[in-house]
Amino acid sequence: MIHAIIKEAIQTYSEELTELRRKLHSEPEVSWEEFKTTQFVSEYLDQLGITYRKTEPTGVIAEIQGGRPGKTVALRGDMDALQVEELNKDLPYTSREEGKMHACGHDAHTAMLLIAAKALNEVKEELPGNVRLLFQPAEEVAEGAKALVAQGAMEGVDNVFGIHIWSQMPTHKVSCTPGPSFASADLFKVTFKGRGGHGAMPHACIDAAIVASSFVMNVQTVVSRTIDAQHPAVLTIGKMIVGTRFNVIAENAVIEGTVRCFHPETRYYIENQLQHYADQVAAIYGATANVEYIRGTKAVLNDEYSANLVQKVAAEAFGDHVVYNEKPTMGGEDFSEYLAHAPGSFALVGSGNPEKDTEWAHHHGKFNIDEDALATGAELYAQYAWAYLNE
Template sequence: MTATETLNKEAEELKEQVISWRRYLHQNPELSFREEKTAQFVYETLVSFGNLAVSRPTEKSVMARLIGSEPGTVLAMRADMDALPIMEENTFDFVSKNPGVMHACGHDGHTAMLLGAAKLLSSKKDQIKGEVRFLFQHAEEVVPGGAEEMVQAGVMDGVDMVIGTHLWSTMEFGTVGICSGPMMAATDTFWLTVIGKGGHAALPHETIDSIAIAALVVTSLQHIVSRNADPLDNLVLSVTQFIGGTTHNVIPDAVEICGTVRSFDKDLRAAVPGLMERVIKGITEAHGASYEFKYEFGNYPVINDPEVTKLIEEVVVETLGQEWVEHMRPIMGGEDFSAFQQKAPGCFFFVPAGNKEKGITYPHHHPRFTVDEDALEVGVKMFVNAARKIVMENKENCER
């Protein structure tokens, strides 16, 4: 039996345990920066495996280090742990016990998969040439998130490469999604208040109509994407909140607008706030209004290192077969895994977890979101076989 076959068999034997962990975590979700019980559960579970140096780099995160018998590559693996402020509508027997809080993005599965990998690899300490560092991150769902906080705490010091994965319900189970280079976008946020002069809706000439002016701003902001950005550059500008007015016959003094900007190119990203303010300033001044504008840069884009991505693709082929490789297009969603990639080359890959035959079709952040639990075994196999290739075989082409 080859090393890959042995690891796959051991991962299959852990499947029910990993599912059990996932269901426990699903029943006990905690919001970003409130992962007290989750982190303690992860900490105690890791300690029980033995051979791991387990620590709490920040108050709500956990790190475990599996230090091998010989020097070599330091490989970090990351899973996120936080849940979302959503009231769950699923009916299975392990629904959330915390009203208004739900694992609606798969982080319960991510944590369970990395726990499975840590348990399996902890028994192979003598085969490790280098180190495997297991990072259990808090607060992925907010900006600024927990990844940057963990980086500041030193979890990436000495790391040669980093990998992570995301269960993805809108892709059908049976492949692993790989994307070299830009994969997920930078996530920036803006807030705008258009300030006019309120008054009676029947006498609009006596007002400075903040509703009408703000509507013009929203429409005109779309010209930044269509007329100020290179069509070959990925850019999304979405207004997601438009708040103003209290009743049918009153023009309000002000309208509040909020939204998000997604991009990959750093120069375009830096230019967007100025382009937006030029539009906002021109329209508001032309109509006698004023404005307040705030722009906040969020997570970096996830840019997968070509060499590390090639290694992960090889792991897919060796572990699951060539037919499991799915070359993905980039998506404009964001992920603060990118903070770890600022410190070491890395690869973020997807494990599809949708299954139409099982009725698992709801998107992420939906009250009825769930995953095909068969995907958990795939995630464990990917983690442990990445470790096999990078820090157990420690082939020359894996050293950086």
């Protein structure tokens, strides 16, 4: 009975859901600047009579108290935008902020979680437990989840569930498989110091450009030749700064990149190998090397019980045909911070529709979603919470 009530409520509020998403899309705020979004969420929760507290500097933690005692399940929706110029200028809800847009779907996540909260609040007397709502800032800089956890987001939580709209999957499809979902995402910076001089006298110098180039070419073998192929990893050099003038031998070179993988042992190994390769390459040429390795997000590893429950809920709510098996991605997600404190899972909800031009990659200026997917996501949030609390 409650399943049907939740479904009917989501359908009833579908137009409002679209309006919420469009308002949020047109007013994007980047990481740690989500002040208006925080206020908007707070005012909406006020209308529903749901208790909440704002987190610092942005974000909201809310709680729906069930009418019966039980466990606590947390639902997370992130809400920050990106510093990307929107290229969809013909949309009635295009970004009003130059150089900023919701290019990853967080506007959809916030709107879906609000409507899920509205539906769950209407059946709260029947809830055997509590539903915590995490409206998270700063996912794009991998800092928001950690900040919310530090401010008590996971205290007393038994299970946590999150959703990401996914343009690479067909609209309405739901993927949540046990095990790896998103990779860990680390940053590194390697600085080489040589000896500069005149471009016509390389014999008197130690060319940092040569040292850095050698490192870039050789370090790729860390993945291709020293790691088990069954443990996927990516090592990408995204930036190299070297030299100041066409006829000056470079004294310094700075390289920046990222490491992505799923297994902790692979992560540690690559970190150590970066230092080893940098030292050895520098030694060959008589230069010196300094490596900074910054750990970002951990890998998102879906709990088997929780992931299987998501699949069961999706099949019961929408039909067996919606359950999809999307391959793990090397993208990063700070949802992993919550999983360090309670078991849970992270689902993908498809929003890709070629007829609506919504298959653009996340973070692209033409990214958009098929808004038919919004109701799927909102209902999945609500039905999962109900199912978990009744297990």
